[in-house]
Amino acid sequence: MNLVNLDELMASAPVLLDGALGTELLRRGLEDGACPDSWNLQHPDLVAEVARSYAQAGSQIVLTNTFRANRIALQPYGLADQARAINRAGVGLAREGAGGHARVFASLGPSGKLIAAEEIGEAELRAAFEEQAAVLAEAGADALVLETMSDAEEAAIALAACRRTGLPAVVSFTYDSGRRRDRTLTGLTPEQAAARMTDAGADAIGANCGAGIAEYVEICRRLRAATRLPLWIKPNAGLPEIENGRPVYRCSPEEFAERVPALLEAGAAFVGGCCGTNPEFIRACARRLGPPCA
Numbered sequence: 001m002n003l004v005n006l007d008e009l010m011a012s013a014p015v016l017l018d019g020a021l022g023t024e025l026l027r028r029g030l031e032d033g034a035c036p037d038s039w040n041l042q043h044p045d046l047v048a049e050v051a052r053s054y055a056q057a058g059s060q061i062v063l064t065n066t067f068r069a070n071r072i073a074l075q076p077y078g079l080a081d082q083a084r085a086i087n088r089a090g091v092g093l094a095r096e097g098a099g100g101h102a103r104v105f106a107s108l109g110p111s112g113k114l115i116a117a118e119e120i121g122e123a124e125l126r127a128a129f130e131e132q133a134a135v136l137a138e139a140g141a142d143a144l145v146l147e148t149m150s151d152a153e154e155a156a157i158a159l160a161a162c163r164r165t166g167l168p169a170v171v172s173f174t175y176d177s178g179r180r181r182d183r184t185l186t187g188l189t190p191e192q193a194a195a196r197m198t199d200a201g202a203d204a205i206g207a208n209c210g211a212g213i214a215e216y217v218e219i220c221r222r223l224r225a226a227t228r229l230p231l232w233i234k235p236n237a238g239l240p241e242i243e244n245g246r247p248v249y250r251c252s253p254e255e256f257a258e259r260v261p262a263l264l265e266a267g268a269a270f271v272g273g274c275c276g277t278n279p280e281f282i283r284a285c286a287r288r289l290g291p292p293c294a
């Protein structure tokens with residue numbers, strides 16, 4: 001296996017990531033409330049098309065459509081026994097779409113259940129993440145990315161599962177709670193998350209989703225002060241407003257890209273977008289960054 005070395009990638013930092021997947025699939029006909037990850041099996045061509053659109057826009061790394069593909073998160077959709085097939089297909093489709101122009105990092109999201117509330121046990125969580133991480137690695141992912149995490153215990157269990165594969169592992173939390181929107185849903189600060197995940201052996205520390213890129217410049221600065229690891233930042237296109245029952249994001253690609261230099265100055269090495277961003281955002285960021293100097 002040709003192992004990706006994050007340090008080597010960092011030599012050409014900043015590294016441009018991709019934008020949102022879920023909203024791109026909705027645009028292609030995914031129904032509200034349906035499981036986006038199931039499209040790896042039902043509409044593989046459309047999933048590969050999203051990866052292709054990001055690679056063509058300038059993404060140097062694209063993520064797999066496997067955010068919900070741990071068996072605990074798949075259970076409410078009745079898809080738990082398809083976890084392996086969904087993950088395997090997800091890597092292949094991102095690879096196909098990337099067409100050799102982008103690396104494929106595999107996405108793992110939270111289980112949706114809280115250990116502290118006794119909704120799930122640690123052993124069940126560990127088994128679910130070990131299964132997902134192992135399939136993603138077997139299928140040829142270049143690295144693993146734990147995204148939208150909020151609970152330190154769950155993230156630590158998931159990170160340990162990722163590290164068993166030998167692939168580099170990024171751990172990214174979402175900061176959108178608390179009075180100043182600088183905490184995770186479970187109350188974790190950037191400093192706490194960075195310290196805990198650095199100790200736990202993460203290869204990069206991140207922040208994704210959240211209130212928007214302006215807010216994440218400050219989060220990034222705080223992460224920078226708390227860890228020496230590379231920083232991975234994927235903000236939303238602002239906070240969504242609900243229109244006709246659907247989220248609408250007001251931040252334009254240009255407004256987003258304008259803030260990218262501030263994000264780099266704050267210490268980000270990997271930059272992309274989360275909910276509400278699309279290939280236009282990545283194209284605008286690529287124009288800001290200029291051609292990669294690899």
Ligand SMILES: [Zn+2]
Pocket residue numbers: 208209210236274275
């Ligand atoms: Zn998001």
